[in-house]
Amino acid sequence: MGKFDFDATFGDDYLHFYLPALTTDRNEADAAEIIAALDLQPGDRVLDAPCGHGRISNLLAKAGIDVVGIDRTGPFLDVARHDADNLGVTVDYRLGDLLDLDAVVTGPFDAVINWFTSFGYHDDEQLQLILAAYHRTLKPGGLLLLETLHHDWFVRHHVQPPFTNMTEVGDDVMYDRSTLDSTTGRVETDRTVIRNGVMRTSHHYVRLPTAPELRAWLHDAGFHDVRITSRDQSPLTINSRRMLTVARA
Secondary structure, eight states: OOOOOHHHHTSHHHHHHHGGGSOHHHHHHHHHHHHHHHTOOTTOEEEESSOTTSTTHHHHHHTTOEEEEEESOHHHHHHHHHHHHHHTOOOEEEEOOGGGHHHHOOOOEEEEEEOSSOSOSSOHHHHHHHHHHHHHHEEEEEEEEEEEEOHHHHHHHOOSSOEEEEEEETTEEEEEEEEEETTTTEEEEEEEEEETTEEEEEEEEEEOOOHHHHHHHHHHTTOEEEEEEETTSSOOOTTOSEEEEEEEO
């Protein structure tokens, strides 16, 4: 188990290897799904945290939603602002860490979004602090939306670790070798990138809370009316690859 190399995990290599798969059609479908799940209306104030390179924030703004996006990776925000300009939309992008959310943004918000398995990159105590911070930013009755990889599906489909994944962009390769640590509930990943003939390695992890764990954390953070479903909002089963959680402040 190595130390989480945040800058290497969420740096230029991330954009290089992930952006080709995050097509306009996919981004628009994700944004439409979020709008429907939260019943967002033009003028609603929404916090996208973390917002990454703005692929969701910018499209929500295009739909007339007042969006604040925060991320700790400056180059991601540079891409987000550039794309917002190209779309002709305005998003309030801010550099900051989820663990310092209170210092970065001021509520109240109608909704908070954490999308594309962007929850889980801290220890359990810190994750619960983040949920409590989300709650503080929401107006009474506001909604939190979390979209994550489903722990149970992951365990079922990766019963013989380690498991591997390779992403290729031209001659460049990103190779992940992952194992599930049953004592922590974390998927620990050793990553090797070969890009422009240069090899580099890094380590990262993501905590995958089970549905009961996440429900308990949300209740402890002050949320109620917690609804956990499959990504398509059908009942959650062991066959559900993605888990969608909506909780009310």
